[in-house]
Amino acid sequence: xxxxxxxxxxxxxxxxxxxxxxxxxxxxxxxxxxxxxxxxxxxxxxxxxxxxxxxxxxxxxxxxxxxxxxxxxxxxxxxxxxxxxxxxxxxxxxxxxxxxxxxxxxxxxxxxxxxxxxxxxxxxxxxxxxxxxxxxxxxxxxxxxxxxxxxxxxxxxxxxxxxxxxxxxxxxxxxxxxxxxxxxxxxxxxxxxxxxxxxxxxxxxxxxxxxxxxxxxxxxxxxxxxxxxxxxxxxxxxxxxxxxxxxxxxxxxxxxxxxxxxxxxxxxxxxxxxxxxxxxxxxxxxxxxxxxxxxxxxxxxxxxxxxxxxxxxxxxxxxxxxxxxxxxxxxxxxxxxxxxxxxxxxxxxxxxxxxxxxxxxxxxxxxxxxxxxxxxxxxxxxxxxxxxxxxxxxxxxxxxxxxxxxxxxxxxxxxxxxxxxxxxxxxxxxxxxxxxxxxxxxxxxxxxxxxxxxxxxxxxxxxxxxxxxxxxxxxxxxxxxxxxxxxxxxxxxxxxxxxxxxxxxxxxxxxxxxxxxxxxxxxxxxxxxxxxxxxxxxxxxxxxxxxxxxxxxxxxxxxxxxxxxxxxxxxxxxxxxxxxxxxxxxxxxxxxxxxxxxxxxxxxxxxxxxxxxxxxxxxxxxxxxxxxxxxxxxxxxxxxxxxxxxxxxxxxxxxxxxxxxxxxxxxxxxxxxxxxxxxxxxxxxxxxxxxxxxxxxxxxxxxxxxxxxxxxxxxxxxxxxxxxxxxxxxxxxxxxxxxxxxxxxxxxxxxxxxxxxxxxxxxxxxxxxxxxxxxxxxxxxxxxxxxxxxxxxxxxxxxxxxxxxxxxxxxxxxxxxxxxxxxxxxxxxxxxxxxxxxxxxxxxxxxxxxxxxxxxxxxxxxxxxxxxxxxxxxxxxxxxxxxxxxxxxxxxxxxxxxxxxxxxxxxxxxxxxxxxxxxxxxxxxxxxxxxxxxxxxxxxxxxxxxxxxxxxxxxxxxxxxxxxxxxxxxxxxxxx
Numbered sequence: 001x002x003x004x005x006x007x008x009x010x011x012x013x014x015x016x017x018x019x020x021x022x023x024x025x026x027x028x029x030x031x032x033x034x035x036x037x038x039x040x041x042x043x044x045x046x047x048x049x050x051x052x053x054x055x056x057x058x059x060x061x062x063x064x065x066x067x068x069x070x071x072x073x074x075x076x077x078x079x080x081x082x083x084x085x086x087x088x089x090x091x092x093x094x095x096x097x098x099x100x101x102x103x104x105x106x107x108x109x110x111x112x113x114x115x116x117x118x119x120x121x122x123x124x125x126x127x128x129x130x131x132x133x134x135x136x137x138x139x140x141x142x143x144x145x146x147x148x149x150x151x152x153x154x155x156x157x158x159x160x161x162x163x164x165x166x167x168x169x170x171x172x173x174x175x176x177x178x179x180x181x182x183x184x185x186x187x188x189x190x191x192x193x194x195x196x197x198x199x200x201x202x203x204x205x206x207x208x209x210x211x212x213x214x215x216x217x218x219x220x221x222x223x224x225x226x227x228x229x230x231x232x233x234x235x236x237x238x239x240x241x242x243x244x245x246x247x248x249x250x251x252x253x254x255x256x257x258x259x260x261x262x263x264x265x266x267x268x269x270x271x272x273x274x275x276x277x278x279x280x281x282x283x284x285x286x287x288x289x290x291x292x293x294x295x296x297x298x299x300x301x302x303x304x305x306x307x308x309x310x311x312x313x314x315x316x317x318x319x320x321x322x323x324x325x326x327x328x329x330x331x332x333x334x335x336x337x338x339x340x341x342x343x344x345x346x347x348x349x350x351x352x353x354x355x356x357x358x359x360x361x362x363x364x365x366x367x368x369x370x371x372x373x374x375x376x377x378x379x380x381x382x383x384x385x386x387x388x389x390x391x392x393x394x395x396x397x398x399x400x401x402x403x404x405x406x407x408x409x410x411x412x413x414x415x416x417x418x419x420x421x422x423x424x425x426x427x428x429x430x431x432x433x434x435x436x437x438x439x440x441x442x443x444x445x446x447x448x449x450x451x452x453x454x455x456x457x458x459x460x461x462x463x464x465x466x467x468x469x470x471x472x473x474x475x476x477x478x479x480x481x482x483x484x485x486x487x488x489x490x491x492x493x494x495x496x497x498x499x500x501x502x503x504x505x506x507x508x509x510x511x512x513x514x515x516x517x518x519x520x521x522x523x524x525x526x527x528x529x530x531x532x533x534x535x536x537x538x539x540x541x542x543x544x545x546x547x548x549x550x551x552x553x554x555x556x557x558x559x560x561x562x563x564x565x566x567x568x569x570x571x572x573x574x575x576x577x578x579x580x581x582x583x584x585x586x587x588x589x590x591x592x593x594x595x596x597x598x599x600x601x602x603x604x605x606x607x608x609x610x611x612x613x614x615x616x617x618x619x620x621x622x623x624x625x626x627x628x629x630x631x632x633x634x635x636x637x638x639x640x641x642x643x644x645x646x647x648x649x650x651x652x653x654x655x656x657x658x659x660x661x662x663x664x665x666x667x668x669x670x671x672x673x674x675x676x677x678x679x680x681x682x683x684x685x686x687x688x689x690x691x692x693x694x695x696x697x698x699x700x701x702x703x704x705x706x707x708x709x710x711x712x713x714x715x716x717x718x719x720x721x722x723x724x725x726x727x728x729x730x731x732x733x734x735x736x737x738x739x740x741x742x743x744x745x746x747x748x749x750x751x752x753x754x755x756x757x758x759x760x761x762x763x764x765x766x767x768x769x770x771x772x773x774x775x776x777x778x779x780x781x782x783x784x785x786x787x788x789x790x791x792x793x794x795x796x797x798x799x800x801x802x803x804x805x806x807x808x809x810x811x812x813x814x815x816x817x818x819x820x821x822x823x824x825x826x827x828x829x830x831x832x833x834x835x836x837x838x839x840x841x842x843x844x845x846x847x848x849x850x851x852x853x854x855x856x857x858x859x860x861x862x863x864x865x866x867x868x869x870x871x872x873x874x875x876x877x878x879x880x881x882x883x884x885x886x887x888x889x890x891x892x893x894x895x896x897x898x899x900x901x902x903x904x905x906x907x908x909x910x911x912x913x914x915x916x917x918x919x920x921x922x923x924x925x926x927x928x929x930x931x932x933x934x935x936x937x938x939x940x941x942x943x944x945x946x947x948x949x950x951x952x953x954x955x956x957x958x959x960x961x962x963x964x965x966x967x968x969x970x971x972x973x974x975x976x
Contacts, residue, residue, distance in 0.1 A: 062197015813927025
């Protein structure tokens, strides 16, 4: 292909090579429709397709978000209600989703299977260009909002998937703060609007506005098509042209993102956020100082600002973070540099403060920055941060997300604004330049111009209010009552009929003909063999080593695990705190600041966790392990091992000021987790009603909060006792006799690791007191409960479950098929589509725990009823061969997700500790691949018994939970 060639309607504009992502690049423009297309050619078989549109909102109705949901509810070629769900159930996708941003909407898919990739691309293209939603207003009702009413004398209610999703999202003060910052910084542009939708504004969206937004922005001329991976590009261009783009002509789409005019002075905004009526308002104010710090064109400055944000605020040695914490005006500091927009901004936030500290907050920031400009930033800190940034860029470890997807999202940060899309992917020259600038005053000058001299910013004060939630509810109820009072009985009946019609549509199954339009792979397309996670048991100086031979491209991933059954039960909660403190407090050789600098300078990261490994098939057996993990380039392995040795053997707990800071920060972090990850809180609590590993793990979750809060509130009184507990844990834990090492790297380089790790092993062998420590027995009663977790959340997270093995049932492979079936069939229809929740899920593990959970759910009793009736659904389940094939493929898709080298090693180690053999995994896979409708029906008694066990945990709105208190035997307020 040559520049200016026209290939299947696409004119090749430019070719290039980007070594940073190992790709040849081809930029095209579709001649007839005006669509842009960028292809990154490489050898990655995890292929990615996406189509994005610039979608700037002009109000808070959430129309971009609602359309993102609605386009995937049927289209011209695929006229069923939920093509998206059918794809999730029955494709080998490695990614399948859609995302709404403040100024764009993206529809990405990925798959390693060529046929599957083509099918996914076809469904998504048809969805965005020919959605059924343009002819069917019930889709807006379902996905956006509608009046919910069944009888004339009932009050009106709002419902809808996005409506309830955003009620949940905007229960988080962090999300509300982000909204206030955007409104303050960009008052005259699209960024001042909530693209996801504000529940107060969503019901003002009309069907005509909904259709008009799609007509205006979902044009090929406003699209950005992206292809990545190893594929026949001419074949893909031919398909996209003939099936879609050739049907459109170029039109003028005004989707320009306008720039916000700079301010002459820092703005000041004060706003409220809701907390529970019984909560204290003390130390719950958020303060933020944000400035617009550049343009998306200024690539080097943007990367440098990201570096500065990390160096000044993210590290334990960060001077601005330290100054703010040490001031005592707040409990924790966070920061962000938001580059995914036309005018990026830099934000510093303090949690756990008071409104009267706002001016001091700004003064500390400005004084500290001015001092750094005058005296210079510590070059070791800057260079270390640059090293860590380089490590992340070269590692390219994005977890389960395909690399090609992350590259897509990255390049959209320039492409969307009509800039060169590749500038965001190139980093080699930038790293060289930024390293050279360490010897200049570039970074100090950047602070001066972008942060100190810059008046284009805002101070936002977000205060807690104990009355705001009730006031908002009352206001909404009054608004709905006013709407209803202004309606005639005939008009009310019209709403009842519309709601009934919607429910009927939701309950009516798609026809076999409609379902058959979704392309489906065959079971023969699936590898019958379970994936092998490479693991070889080795030994170094008497210590077991779990070695995974994986190509890690010059990086060593290693973990040290210590069996922690020597920790007495009364110290277990403190062991979770001990783990959090490791590497963040002083050692005999370095204070925490110097230690942090060295970790940043020489490693890609060092951290820890407590892993509670449930033993496969044994519901009340588990192996708790204390883990420290590091990742490092080969050249820095000796220093990294020395640092880990220092953390393990030289940590001291004498710096009471530092310990208090960390405990307060942990408390604040847990409070934020309760609001941001409420479903995880409910899941963990529910697991503690089901199995002993759940009871043990819960000691480090919500049950830890009262201990943390007491420590934070009374630290001076508790310090000596707390220090004694930490010292006792350290003396007991670190023995070479209880050590297992996990390492992931190529076999050819293993000798290097073997040589260096001996330093740590030899040091541990000197810990004779730990060697003599005896194992403890734990008294972990598993008790049945129905618990309500009361909070200020506007929605619920409903959980119910049990352990099947303890109830006398097996855990066959077809339980995994049931998991997919419930999530995307029964729960999807009953809880999401009909109930209005954002979603529902199942959690199943090999030791027999089965849990059902709903997410951002407006209901409570109704969801429990759905869970209770799951067995009836299973008893009556039937499916033809095509339907069963679909569920099986969807199950295998989850099991066969591509993994990074680090994840390969981690999974192998987890399987070893859980005693989950390759033979067991193959048996489960065989059972999945051979699942029949009869197998699914046979699960009904087990699920019925699990629901009758009546283990319940619901995290939700305190008023709703109080109204349903008859359901519960425990009512727990999660925060004071």
